[in-house]
Amino acid sequence: MYSDLQLTEDRPVYIQVKDYMKRLMLKGGLQAKQKLPSTRELSTLMKVSRSTVLLAYAELEEEGLIYAVKGKGNYVSPMIEAPEPTTGWQLDWKSRVSDYAIQAEQYDLMKHGSGAERGEISFTSIAPDEKLFDLHNVKRAFLDRMSLEGEVLLNYGYAQGYRPLMNYLLRYMENKGVDLTGKDILITNGFTEGFDLVLGALRRQSGRALCENPTHHTAIKNLKLHEFNLTGVDMEPDGLNLQQLEHELVTSSYDLAYLVPSYHNPTGTVTSPAKRAEIIRLMNQYEVPIIEDGFNEELRYSGSHVSPLIASAGKGNGLVYLGSFSKVLFPGLRVGWVIADAALIDYLESMKRARSIHTSTLDQSLLYQYLSNGNFEKYLKRARTEYKRKYELVVRCLRKHLPMCQISGEGGLHLFVQFPPGYRTRELLAACKAKGVTFTPGDTFYLEPSQGLNTMRLGFSRVSDENIRKGIRIIGETAAQMS
Numbered sequence: 001m002y003s004d005l006q007l008t009e010d011r012p013v014y015i016q017v018k019d020y021m022k023r024l025m026l027k028g029g030l031q032a033k034q035k036l037p038s039t040r041e042l043s044t045l046m047k048v049s050r051s052t053v054l055l056a057y058a059e060l061e062e063e064g065l066i067y068a069v070k071g072k073g074n075y076v077s078p079m080i081e082a083p084e085p086t087t088g089w090q091l092d093w094k095s096r097v098s099d100y101a102i103q104a105e106q107y108d109l110m111k112h113g114s115g116a117e118r119g120e121i122s123f124t125s126i127a128p129d130e131k132l133f134d135l136h137n138v139k140r141a142f143l144d145r146m147s148l149e150g151e152v153l154l155n156y157g158y159a160q161g162y163r164p165l166m167n168y169l170l171r172y173m174e175n176k177g178v179d180l181t182g183k184d185i186l187i188t189n190g191f192t193e194g195f196d197l198v199l200g201a202l203r204r205q206s207g208r209a210l211c212e213n214p215t216h217h218t219a220i221k222n223l224k225l226h227e228f229n230l231t232g233v234d235m236e237p238d239g240l241n242l243q244q245l246e247h248e249l250v251t252s253s254y255d256l257a258y259l260v261p262s263y264h265n266p267t268g269t270v271t272s273p274a275k276r277a278e279i280i281r282l283m284n285q286y287e288v289p290i291i292e293d294g295f296n297e298e299l300r301y302s303g304s305h306v307s308p309l310i311a312s313a314g315k316g317n318g319l320v321y322l323g324s325f326s327k328v329l330f331p332g333l334r335v336g337w338v339i340a341d342a343a344l345i346d347y348l349e350s351m352k353r354a355r356s357i358h359t360s361t362l363d364q365s366l367l368y369q370y371l372s373n374g375n376f377e378k379y380l381k382r383a384r385t386e387y388k389r390k391y392e393l394v395v396r397c398l399r400k401h402l403p404m405c406q407i408s409g410e411g412g413l414h415l416f417v418q419f420p421p422g423y424r425t426r427e428l429l430a431a432c433k434a435k436g437v438t439f440t441p442g443d444t445f446y447l448e449p450s451q452g453l454n455t456m457r458l459g460f461s462r463v464s465d466e467n468i469r470k471g472i473r474i475i476g477e478t479a480a481q482m483s
Contacts, residue, residue: 001029002037002045013048014055021056025065025080036066036074100225107221109444121471123439126265126413126459127331132386134370134379138330141369149365157361159353160345161187161337165368169323169337177311178321184345186352187359189334191293191324192218197348197355198291198320198338199226202255210248210257212240214445214452216265216293219258228255232447235264237408239271242278249286256289261309263296266445266457267416268409270306280312280319287318294323296412298380301388310339317341325367327413328380333363387413387461393468394460401476413461416442419479423454431478437471 005020007013024030036042039057043050057074060066066074105111145153160166166185174180188194199222209223213232223230231248234241239261248254259279261271271279283290292309300306310321317340324336338348352358370376394415398407402417409415419425425441432438442455460468 002042003047005046005048007048014052014059017046017048017052017056018059021060022063022065025076030076030080032076032078032080034076035072036076038073103225104221107217107224109217119436120433121437121463121467121474123437123458123460123463123471125462126327126457127462128327128329128383128413129386129461132379132383133330134375137373137375137379138366138370141373141375142366144373145365145369153362153365155361157358157364159358160349161185161359162361162364162368164372165335165364166337168368168371170339173310173321173323173339177307178339179311179314180339181315182317182342183339184342186338186340186345186348187364188336188338188352189356189359190326190331190336191295191322192222192336193334193356194322194324194336194338195219195222195291195293196226197351198322198340198344199223199228201344201347201351202289204228204255206253206255208252208254210245210254210288211447212259212264213447214266214442214455215258215447216260216295217444219260219293220445220447223258230447235267235269237269239269239275240279242275242282245279246282249282249288254286254288256291257283258291258293259309260293260295262294262306263299263410263412265295265412266414266440266442268412268414270300270410273306276306276309276312280309280316284316284318290319292319292321294321296327298328299384299387299413300411301384301391320344328383329367329370329376333367335359335363335367390460390463390465390468391415393465394458394472397469397472398458401472402479414457414459417456417458418442419454419456421454423479423483425454425456428475428479428482429456431482432475435474435478437474439475 001024005017007016021030030036036057037045039050039053043053046053057066061068061074065077065080067077068074166187170180170185186194186197188197204227207227207229208231209228210231210233211219211223212235214235215232220230231252231254233245233248240259261276263270279290290309294308297308308321310319313319319340321339322336323339325333326336338345340348391409391411395407398405398415398417404420406418407415408418426443429439429441440457440459442457443449443452445457446452463471
């Protein structure tokens with residue numbers, strides 16, 4: 001005993017000694033009123049300094065775990081009682097979890113997807129490249145905000161959000177052409193919480209939801225977890241197939257439509273201005289609310305700016321906009337926002353308060369200070385330049401090594417690749433994985449398991465130039481061998 005203490009470098013040594021002694025007491029290794037070794041003796045046994053043991057004993061006494069008797073030494077508190085060992089009881093938790101939990105586990109791509117192993121060339125991620133992170137100005141923003149209101153930021157915040165950030169984002173959306181008349185904002189823990197809150201707030205009348213096909217897998221998962229029956233509308237090079245969309249609206253009623261009009265995930269398609277206007281007209285005619293995912297709106301590499309759908313809605317209140325900087329700035333700051341009719345935001349605020357109280361005020365204030373310091377525009381310019389360069393490299397490599405494929409994607413952090421009919425990209429993935437290359441099979445994003453079997457998504461943001469060239473060459477060579 002005592003000599004088996006294993007020290008680590010990540011915590012003060014006296015804290016590790018204190019915790020070690022505490023564990024012995026609580027597990028019965030040291031009994032109530034038992035005399036402890038002297039500080040000199042314990043320091044020898046543990047091979048630590050005597051001052052370290054003195055600090056540890058002082059902490060233990062402060063916690064009421066030991067007491068000192070003058071001239072005699074330190075003793076374990078008489079109040080310490082090790083729990084009586086019991087056999088406990090065993091439950092079959094699989095039989096006790098809800099259908100929601102079971103479905104969430106089944107839809108979990110992180111568990112059941114083709115994750116990358118160490119050393120593999122992985123095209124699966126569409127997270128931003130951390131090498132671009134603006135750490136100097138992030139640190140500066142943190143210190144600036146903490147010096148101004150540090151005590152406030154470390155306390156509870158407000159469910160609706162941190163007011164300076166809310167005001168900044170309202171102006172930001174207004175600059176995108178959004179008419180804020182009758183609208184309000186809610187700050188969330190990223191896109192996913194905002195989406196979950198909105199889905200949870202909507203009454204199910206038909207129980208049906210419209211979406212693009214293919215679409216964002218996280219959205220499919222959450223819509224199904226909220227028990228919506230999904231109807232997909234096929235994607236064309238400039239957005240939704242409008243004839244199919246109108247046919248669905250004429251023949252069935254829908255509670256909502258979920259759309260990603262800019263740098264669509266997974267196809268990378270940007271819906272044309274003409275189609276945006278027609279989508280708004282049709283949804284207004286059939287009174288179907290739209291949930292717009294503002295995914296990667298800032299990462300356009302060519303052409304002119306395209307306003308979000310909500311900007312085309314004018315003073316109408318039938319569109320709910322979900323925004324986030326996660327794919328552009330820092331996904332570690334779990335900050336997103338919902339812009340919607342003020343009446344809906346009022347309900348969402350109460351739901352937010354019931355579920356998570358509020359989004360981290362520290363995260364919100366850090367993001368606000370970083371944005372208000374004028375860093376975002378500079379960072380975005382640098383990020384666009386780097387991602388555009390990688391995007392163009394990927395396109396060149398795909399045209400060289402996969403000339404038979406169709407490529408879609410006008411911006412963002414990924415491209416969508418379509419092989420000739422009959423090709424099976426999951427078989428290609430298995431063969432490529434054996435050679436150290438992974439990607440995301442496209443059928444992941446379709447509503448039916450029989451769809452998209454000849455497609456794949458390539459995320460390039462975190463892949464080096466060398467690995468882009470090597471990885472796509474391996475995919476191309478493997479595809480040629482299998483055809």
